[in-house]
Amino acid sequence: MNDKLTTLRTKTPEEGFALAVKLAQKGVEVTQPSESIRKRLRPKYSRNANSLIAASQVIAIHFQTVAAANNYWQSSKYNINIKK
Amino acid sequence: MNDKLTTLRTKTPEEGFALAVKLAQKGVEVTQPSESIRKRLRPKYSRNANSLIAASQVIAIHFQTVAAANNYWQSSKYNINIKK
Amino acid sequence: MNDKLTTLRTKTPEEGFALAVKLAQKGVEVTQPSESIRKRLRPKYSRNANSLIAASQVIAIHFQTVAAANNYWQSSKYNINIKK
Amino acid sequence: MNDKLTTLRTKTPEEGFALAVKLAQKGVEVTQPSESIRKRLRPKYSRNANSLIAASQVIAIHFQTVAAANNYWQSSKYNINIKK
Amino acid sequence: MNDKLTTLRTKTPEEGFALAVKLAQKGVEVTQPSESIRKRLRPKYSRNANSLIAASQVIAIHFQTVAAANNYWQSSKYNINIKK
Amino acid sequence: MNDKLTTLRTKTPEEGFALAVKLAQKGVEVTQPSESIRKRLRPKYSRNANSLIAASQVIAIHFQTVAAANNYWQSSKYNINIKK
Numbered sequence: 001m002n003d004k005l006t007t008l009r010t011k012t013p014e015e016g017f018a019l020a021v022k023l024a025q026k027g028v029e030v031t032q033p034s035e036s037i038r039k040r041l042r043p044k045y046s047r048n049a050n051s052l053i054a055a056s057q058v059i060a061i062h063f064q065t066v067a068a069a070n071n072y073w074q075s076s077k078y079n080i081n082i083k084k
Numbered sequence: 085m086n087d088k089l090t091t092l093r094t095k096t097p098e099e100g101f102a103l104a105v106k107l108a109q110k111g112v113e114v115t116q117p118s119e120s121i122r123k124r125l126r127p128k129y130s131r132n133a134n135s136l137i138a139a140s141q142v143i144a145i146h147f148q149t150v151a152a153a154n155n156y157w158q159s160s161k162y163n164i165n166i167k168k
Numbered sequence: 169m170n171d172k173l174t175t176l177r178t179k180t181p182e183e184g185f186a187l188a189v190k191l192a193q194k195g196v197e198v199t200q201p202s203e204s205i206r207k208r209l210r211p212k213y214s215r216n217a218n219s220l221i222a223a224s225q226v227i228a229i230h231f232q233t234v235a236a237a238n239n240y241w242q243s244s245k246y247n248i249n250i251k252k
Numbered sequence: 253m254n255d256k257l258t259t260l261r262t263k264t265p266e267e268g269f270a271l272a273v274k275l276a277q278k279g280v281e282v283t284q285p286s287e288s289i290r291k292r293l294r295p296k297y298s299r300n301a302n303s304l305i306a307a308s309q310v311i312a313i314h315f316q317t318v319a320a321a322n323n324y325w326q327s328s329k330y331n332i333n334i335k336k
Numbered sequence: 337m338n339d340k341l342t343t344l345r346t347k348t349p350e351e352g353f354a355l356a357v358k359l360a361q362k363g364v365e366v367t368q369p370s371e372s373i374r375k376r377l378r379p380k381y382s383r384n385a386n387s388l389i390a391a392s393q394v395i396a397i398h399f400q401t402v403a404a405a406n407n408y409w410q411s412s413k414y415n416i417n418i419k420k
Numbered sequence: 421m422n423d424k425l426t427t428l429r430t431k432t433p434e435e436g437f438a439l440a441v442k443l444a445q446k447g448v449e450v451t452q453p454s455e456s457i458r459k460r461l462r463p464k465y466s467r468n469a470n471s472l473i474a475a476s477q478v479i480a481i482h483f484q485t486v487a488a489a490n491n492y493w494q495s496s497k498y499n500i501n502i503k504k
Binding site: 264265266268269273298299300301302304305306307308309311312313315316319320324325326 | 360367390
């Protein structure tokens with residue numbers, strides 16, 4: 001997977017979740033482009049429960065988007081039966 | 085239930101809620117993969133009301149996704165009546 | 169109402185709001201299953217304005233889900249008129 | 253307007269916003285039912301910018317729900333033109 | 337633009353964003369009606385990065401609502417092609 | 421790209437994400453119009469993990485809006501097959 005975001009489609013919910021994680025990280029990267037600064041922050045926030053919950057929340061928001069983009073990985077949702 | 089996320093479909097809202105909980109935990113796990121560190125954090129945040137509310141919020145966001153993926157566990161929602 | 173979540177349908181918005189409250193509590197309960205610990209936390213957070221606002225927010229997110237599951241308690245929303 | 257929530261429909265966006273405010277307060281009230289305690293908290297949080305922003309956020313989430321329940325106060329949105 | 341909210345429709349995304357800002361402020365105003373108190377709070381929170389990010393988040397939530405109310409300022413989204 | 425927001429349409433998810441970032445910044449700018457004050461805040465919050473996560477969250481919310489406005493960069497989502 002390269003860094004450019006070319007599609008929101010994934011084959012499985014598992015891959016969709018991974019994409020949501022990537023999107024959450026991308027949001028951090030645009031705000032703090034320096035990889036070395038981000039790496040220095042990691043030991044602290046990854047050991048702080050509230051930071052972990054907050055990170056999980058950003059992933060959850062992106063997962064909503066990715067799941068919608070993939071019709072929730074099912075084709076049946078938007079099927080409309082019209083009875084005549 | 086194995087660790088790979090293969091579907092967002094569940095039989096009942098109860099199981100859907102359990103899946104939302106799992107998704108919220110998964111978001112924490114990808115940020116802090118060490119199970120031993122996560123276990124060390126647990127006694128503290130699970131006794132902090134604000135952390136518990138924040139955790140509940142992440143579950144709520146994932147439950148929106150899971151509920152939508154399951155047509156809110158009803159078939160009638162997307163029925164469209166066309167009168168001629 | 170038993171503890172198992174069997175449906176998101178409710179008769180009125182009032183009951184839907186009560187269900188949203190229940191869902192928010194359920195999210196706390198799965199994270200902290202001990203009722204005695206939860207009860208010990210209550211006096212403090214229920215007297216803290218920011219905690220109350222945060223709790224209200226989780227309810228708001230679940231109410232979105234419950235309201236959508238109930239077609240916002242109206243049948244007219246998804247009616248589609250097709251003129252020929 | 254009595255305390256029971258009987259409908260999410262309002263005549264105008266202005267009234268819809270007022271309903272969203274009421275829903276946000278309702279979420280606080282279920283968590284802290286004592287009116288005297290809530291009144292004691294008010295002077296402090298209503299003078300705290302972060303609390304005010306947090307309260308505004310809960311209103312925003314409920315306003316999404318109310319606006320959707322009212323088709324965003326327009327009838328045109330769900331019109332579907334089918335060309336044959 | 338007067339203070340009453342009469343419509344969520346705007347001509348452009350730019351105006352829609354301005355409406356979202358207005359809605360976020362309206363949420364603060366209903367919680368703290370005193371203009372003089374709000375003005376006293378402003379110098380502090382407008383120089384606090386976390387407060388600014390939180391304010392931006394409330395605007396983002398309202399912008400979702402306004403954008404949906406305006407079909408995302410495009411007419412093509414809800415077109416449905418039915419092939420016979 | 422000029423400062424006025426004229427459309428939510430973008431050619432790719434990558435450009436859509438950039439637009440979401442711009443919208444998040446725009447929300448900060450309307451609350452703190454002074455560029456010099458904003459620049460003074462930057463070194464501090466861009467080195468604070470929780471601020472970075474919060475900024476990433478605002479971007480995530482706007483990305484939901486932009487993605488919806490672009491049909492998730494796919495045309496197939498709103499196709500409805502009607503079998504007769």
